[in-house]
Amino acid sequence: MNPVSIVLIEDDDGHATLIERNIRRAGVSNQIHRFADATSGLAHLDAQCAAHAGGCLLLLDLNLPDMSGIDVLRKVKSDPNHRATPVIVLTTTDDQTEIQKCYELGCNVYITKPVEYERFANAIRQLGLFLSIIQVPAQS
Amino acid sequence: MPTRASLTRATLPSLIGGLLLLAVATWFAYGGVRASLASRALVEHTLEVQVAIGELRSAVQRAESAQRGQLLTGEDRYGEPYRDARQSAQAAHDRLRLLTVDNPKQQAALDRLQPLMTAKFAEMDRTLELEQAGKADEALAIVRTDNGLRQLIEIRDILNGMRATEDELLRQRSGMATVDTHKAFVATAIAALGILVLGGAAVVAVARSQRALRDTNAGLEEEVERRTADLREANEEVQRFAYIVSHDLRSPLVNVMGFASELDASRQDLAIALRDAPDPMAAKVREIDGQIAESIAFIRAATTKMDRLINAILRLSREGRRAFGNxxxxxxxxxxxxxxxxxxxxxxxxxxxxxxxxxxxxxxxxxxxxxxxxxxxxxxxxxxxxxxxxxxxxxxxxxxxxxxxxxxxxxxxxxxxxxxxxxxxxxxxxxxxxxxxxxxxxxxxxxxxxxxxxxxxxxxxxxxxxxxxxxxxxxxxxxxxx
The missing domain is CATH 3.30.565.10 (Histidine kinase-like ATPase, C-terminal domain)
Structure with a gap:
């Protein structure tokens, strides 16, 4: 199994639980670190991911209490240490300008959390599939 | 802004007042000039009268000189100058009558003068006729009566009196003309000063009102801009609000829907786990399972509807923000x-x-x-x-x-x-x-x-x-x- 560590920054505990459950259902057993705010999530990224053998993968919600997910994305992608870290943005909005902005800033995948649960679960399971084959570069 | 407006409002009556004053001053100046012109005419008139008086006097004297000349020399060459002088005297007298028609004093003098002149010329005519007729002695006798001399002195006195009257008139009229000219000058000077002051005031007022107008215009533009900005901001606020509401309402819905599905999955797991339960319990399980399934269905239906409503608000909000083509x-x-x-x-x-x-x-x-x-x-x-x-x-x-x-x-x-x-x-x-x-x-x-x-x-x-x-x-x- 790919030893990639998953960092999930999501302030809604319910969403985090649903995401984690569906990732597990997809058969992904990688370690998942949950953070409810951007500051502690970024701190973890700085402290742990450089040392982590398989690198990290960031699952990022855009609505966070302490800073906007867009800012987190910009920070990660402009930091030479984390630039290679894949970022998957998960959010409730399907606003086209926001999606475009995320891709412009270097987000790798953008997933809308639909209210319709089947679609949501499907998206996460497909993400799990994606996680099981993705090769994340170890950080220098 | 209100102080400027009242300034402008105050400017108008003062300008009108100024114009009225200026009109009055101009009227006085005009009146002064007219009076002055009238006085000048009177002065000229007086001078004319004086000239006529002088002419009359000199004509009478010339006539007498000619008479004496003829009587002394007995030569006929004095006849012509005598007739000239006699005519001139009559002409001057007639002119004086006309010129002084408005002056009763002079007319009275002329009334006294006329018989004297007639008598004087009649006497002179007579002496000349006698001399022509060769009766020089008789003529000289008439002259020696000194009647002619007395008449001449009387004529001179009357003419001197008339002259004095005219001198007095001239003095008065000259004085009046000077005063009128002075008045006209002062009034004109005041009017000119008024024009300058009013012109200056008008320039200042116009400049001020233009500035006020410019300020007001700028203020209006600013006001319109500010209102437009306010409206735009309010509109954006509404749009943002709609967006945030739909966005933030969706987030809990994901949970409600997600966990309802999780609950449904758990229910099914439970049903499978209890599938082989003994009969009274299995019946109870089926009954409870049916109730849970129904509850979940309601939760899902309500959530789905709420999601549709939120999507509708979101769509309206987006449509409101979209720029329309043309x-x-x-x-x-x-x-x-x-x-x-x-x-x-x-x-x-x-x-x-x-x-x-x-x-x-x-x-x-x-x-x-x-x-x-x-x-x-x-x-x-x-x-x-x-x-x-x-x-x-x-x-x-x-x-x-x-x-x-x-x-x-x-x-x-x-x-x-x-x-x-x-x-x-x-x-x-x-x-x-x-x-x-x-x-x-x-x-x-x-x-x-x-x-x-x-x-x-x-x-x-x-x-x-x-x-x-x-x-x-x-x-x-x-x-x-x-």
Whole structure:
């Protein structure tokens, strides 16, 4: 199994639980670190991911209490240490300008959390599939 | 601003007052000049009178000199100068009569003068006649009576008196003329000063009012700009609010829906785990399972509906923020495309649709597609199942506006619902069709954004006509509003 560590920054505990459950259902057993705010999530990224053998993968919600997910994305992608870290943005909005902005800033995948649960679960399971084959570069 | 306005208001009466004063001063100056001119004329008149007096006196003297000359020498060459002098004296006398016709004192003097002159000339004529007749002694005798001398002295005295009178008049009139000239000069100077002051005041007032006007204009522009900015901000605020509300309302819904599904999954797991339970318990399990399934179904239905409503708000909010295009649109083609989209339903319901020549419009294609798509959709959805449905789409140009009508023979809308149908999340009549009550609200919002209006005429059981009235340049209007 790919030893990639998953960092999930999501302030809604319910969403985090649903995401984690569906990732597990997809058969992904990688370690998942949950953070409810951007500051502690970024701190973890700085402290742990450089040392982590398989690198990290960031699952990022855009609505966070302490800073906007867009800012987190910009920070990660402009930091030479984390630039290679894949970022998957998960959010409730399907606003086209926001999606475009995320891709412009270097987000790798953008997933809308639909209210319709089947679609949501499907998206996460497909993400799990994606996680099981993705090769994340170890950080220098 | 109010101080400037009152300044300007105060300027006008003071300017008018100044003008009046100036008019008065000018009148005085004019009067002064006239009086001065009149005095000058009088002075000239007096001088003329004096000249005439002098002439009379010298003529009488010349006549006497000629008489004496002739009597002394007995030569006839004095006859001519005597007659000249005599004529001049008479002419001067006549002129004086005319010139002093307005002066009773001088006329009285002339009245005294006349008989003296007549007597004097009569005596002189007589001595000359006697001398001609060779009676020089008789003539000399007359002269020696000294009557002629006395008469001459008397004439001189009268003339001197007249002269003195005229001198006095001249003094008076000259003084008057000087005073009048002085007055005219002063009045003119005052008027000139007034003109300068008023002119200066006018320049200052005009400059000030122009400045005030400029300030007011700038203030107005600022005000309009500020109001526009306020409105734009308020509008943006509403849009942002709608966006945030829909966005943040969605997030808990993901949880409700997600965990309802998780609960359902758990229920199924539980049901499988308890599948082989002994009979009384299995029956209870099935009963509870059925209740849980029903509850979950309600939660899901409610959540789905809420999601649809939120999506509708989100869509309206986005539509409100979208910039409208402005292209020439062939409405016949646009309506045809909308009809093709519902072709399947039209065939199913055996409806007949008629589109008569629609005038083109300049506007936003998507907005117009949504407006007429919605109206056509409604016409098909709310048909009367007991009657054959026919839809008529017509249009006409009216000046700089275009009016389109979508007429159906559907079930109609009750009078009390005719406003309600345009409200968000409100629907009318029997709820036989799925929907959230968004379509017509959206249609009206878009029509209004194009500065148009939408109206309906309806008769329950007969049909409904929607009338869309738009400016021909709908896109320009909506583009400006953005």
């Amino acid at each position: 292209e020439k649109i062939d409405m016949n083609q646009l309506i045809d495309a909308q009809l093709r989209a519902v072709e399947h339903q039209v065939k199913e319901t055996d409806a007949s649709i008629q589109v008569s020549g629609l005038p083109p419009i300049f506007g936003d294609r998507l907005a117009l597609e949504q407006v007429f798509g919605n109206l056509i959709d409604n016409a098909i959805k709310y048909r009367d199942p007991t009657r054959k449905l026919s839809i008529e789409i017509a249009g006409r140009a009216q000046g700089d506006r275009v009016v389109y009508e979508v007429r159906d023979t559907g079930r109609g809308i009750a009078p009390e619902d005719r406003e309600r149908v345009f409200e968000l999340f409100r629907r009318a009549g029997a709820q036989t069709q799925p929907g959230e009550g968004i379509g017509l609200a959206h249609v009206r919002a878009m029509v209004r954004r194009m500065e148009g209006s939408i109206d309906l005429q309806s008769e329950p059981g007969a049909g409904t006509t929607f009338i869309v009235d738009l400016p021909r340049q709908a896109g320009r209007v909506a583009g400006r509003a953005e």
